[in-house]
Amino acid sequence: MAAEKSQKHLKLQTIVQKPDSGNSVYEPCQCIQPSDPCIIIVFGASGDLTARKVMPALYKLFLNNFMPQEFAILGCARTRLSDAQFRENMKSILTDMQTMPPNAWNKFASRLYYQSIVYDDIATFNNLSDRLDILTQKYKTSGNKLFYLAVPPFLYETIATMIGRAGLSTEADPDKNWSRIVVEKPFGSNLQTSTALNNTLQQSFKEHQIYRIDHYLAKETVQNILVFRFANAIFEPLWSRQYIEYVDICAAETLGIEHRAGYYEKAGVLRDMFQNHIMQLLSLIAMEPPAKFASEMVHDEKAKVFRSLLPFDATTTEKNIVLGQYAAGTLNGNKVPAYRNEPGVDPQSLTPTYAMMKIFIDNWRWQGVPFYLMSGKRLKEKLTRIVVQFKDVPHSVFSTIISETISANRLTFVIQPNEKISLTFQAKNPGSTVCLRSMNMEFHYDGTAEQTLDAYEKVLIDCMNGDQMLFLRQDSEELCWSFFTPLIEDCEACINREKNLCFYEAGTEGPRQAKKIKNR
Ligand code: NDP
Numbered sequence: 001m002a003a004e005k006s007q008k009h010l011k012l013q014t015i016v017q018k019p020d021s022g023n024s025v026y027e028p029c030q031c032i033q034p035s036d037p038c039i040i041i042v043f044g045a046s047g048d049l050t051a052r053k054v055m056p057a058l059y060k061l062f063l064n065n066f067m068p069q070e071f072a073i074l075g076c077a078r079t080r081l082s083d084a085q086f087r088e089n090m091k092s093i094l095t096d097m098q099t100m101p102p103n104a105w106n107k108f109a110s111r112l113y114y115q116s117i118v119y120d121d122i123a124t125f126n127n128l129s130d131r132l133d134i135l136t137q138k139y140k141t142s143g144n145k146l147f148y149l150a151v152p153p154f155l156y157e158t159i160a161t162m163i164g165r166a167g168l169s170t171e172a173d174p175d176k177n178w179s180r181i182v183v184e185k186p187f188g189s190n191l192q193t194s195t196a197l198n199n200t201l202q203q204s205f206k207e208h209q210i211y212r213i214d215h216y217l218a219k220e221t222v223q224n225i226l227v228f229r230f231a232n233a234i235f236e237p238l239w240s241r242q243y244i245e246y247v248d249i250c251a252a253e254t255l256g257i258e259h260r261a262g263y264y265e266k267a268g269v270l271r272d273m274f275q276n277h278i279m280q281l282l283s284l285i286a287m288e289p290p291a292k293f294a295s296e297m298v299h300d301e302k303a304k305v306f307r308s309l310l311p312f313d314a315t316t317t318e319k320n321i322v323l324g325q326y327a328a329g330t331l332n333g334n335k336v337p338a339y340r341n342e343p344g345v346d347p348q349s350l351t352p353t354y355a356m357m358k359i360f361i362d363n364w365r366w367q368g369v370p371f372y373l374m375s376g377k378r379l380k381e382k383l384t385r386i387v388v389q390f391k392d393v394p395h396s397v398f399s400t401i402i403s404e405t406i407s408a409n410r411l412t413f414v415i416q417p418n419e420k421i422s423l424t425f426q427a428k429n430p431g432s433t434v435c436l437r438s439m440n441m442e443f444h445y446d447g448t449a450e451q452t453l454d455a456y457e458k459v460l461i462d463c464m465n466g467d468q469m470l471f472l473r474q475d476s477e478e479l480c481w482s483f484f485t486p487l488i489e490d491c492e493a494c495i496n497r498e499k500n501l502c503f504y505e506a507g508t509e510g511p512r513q514a515k516k517i518k519n520r
Helices: 002-006 048-063 083-094 102-109 122-139 153-165 191-204 220-230 261-286 295-307 314-320 455-465 474-493 513-519
Strands: 008-011 038-043 071-077 112-116 145-149 179-183 210-213 244-252 321-327 329-331 334-336 354-359 371-376 383-390 410-416 420-428 436-444 501-505
Touching: 038 048, 038 122, 048 083, 048 102, 048 455, 071 122, 083 102, 083 112, 112 122, 122 153, 145 153, 153 179, 153 191, 179 191, 179 455, 191 474, 210 455, 210 474, 220 261, 220 410, 220 420, 244 261, 261 295, 261 354, 261 371, 261 383, 261 474, 295 474, 314 321, 314 354, 314 474, 321 474, 321 513, 354 513, 371 513
Parallel strands: 008 436, 038 071, 038 145, 071 112, 145 179, 179 210, 244 371, 321 501
Antiparallel strands: 244 383, 321 354, 329 334, 354 371, 383 410, 410 420, 420 436
């Protein structure tokens, strides 16, 4: 950390070279406004995710003219509400947002509807179907429907089955009248349950209709990894075991489990962060170039990475993984409780809130290159970052005049917060003698963003546009579970489970035992 602070920063201007004019101008990306009119049906409309993410994203899209010309939003849940009550509830949620122009709100609110539903009662789904027919006629949405499951995961299969039984998943012509379903993580809790979920979803929906969200993928910096790698000729020749020493992917959180003890106690950090988000980041760094930037081709290359993961065995599990759980500590000057003292958590809980591991990709490009993966809650700082550490220079021509070793080049993608890409290189300190210092060449997102979309806005636009690039495909999902399920089962069945769990003080960098993994 101290070394990083002493480095000088060269801030790059974000400019685009116009080939024809020779002028350098900034050109913002155009966002594609969905053209198909549609109805968005939000299950779990009385819940937390709807209030905090889905509805604010829809409203912001509307304010910025990114919704289709004709649309309606139909909230569904067991709670009995009229349309007017639902509109009031949503208004109270959205008033926190900066912009609430009265006319805009009235227009948006006029498109909000509510239908109470019993998730396992087909009669209520038939009522839903009738309601959708009326809204389809009113807004001329040609039968286009987007079902968003913002409900607890145990309801996914029931709701998807009921949608199918009510005939609402059928697409007469997928190009003209579509029906899509959006599912939030977690997609199962192991390989078996994930496969079962996929099988059930596919009884009502085909794969092209299913959108499994990983909101990490919708972040600008994550999307930029592929552009950085495959739109620049200078890095790809270096992108292999020949020049890369290791890759380090970390997703550190300062937050605890908030109000989600019920979910987190069963999930733990391996299911919550590694099987999905961290694996996705890994695949973007490690994949081969797809022939085209097209959804299926990108998914094919990601799947190849997951197929090449070297499985853990008894020795590597012990040597290459550290699991931890936060104890009480101090964060930003405030005392925070231990995980075991969080509301809803078992006081003897052995659920890991932190993991650090070393894994390998068993293929030509990455043979022998360690990938260090880390994620944890209640850590010192919030930071999601990928470091590509290059090898040392093969021979130091300066060895006779400087005593210290030369720091190797390092490429860093900061995913959040303060999104940036940074390349560290060596330069000569000004002066009469030769001494080196590390410099950073940096690209900062905050200086360039014309109008960036929040991850949920991007996800919703892509669903409406039928673009599955940033969603998870079934085979990848199952491949990641195949990799993690034996590991999770081993950890959970371990006799010395308590002994193997390293407790760390909240507000620190995690268990000190984790540092040893990098030295092994
Ligand atoms: P909630 O617990 O708020 O539940 C959403 C709605 O589902 C509730 O309003 C309730 O509506 C219905 N519901 C809840 N429990 C039951 C039950 N036992 N039986 C039947 N219906 C029930 O969930 P969230 O909004 O927090 O999360 C929704 C999904 O999104 C989950 O899969 C979660 O993992 C995922 N997710 C959530 C995030 C978040 O920040 N909240 C972040 C990332 C993913 P009613 O009683 O009116 O039917």
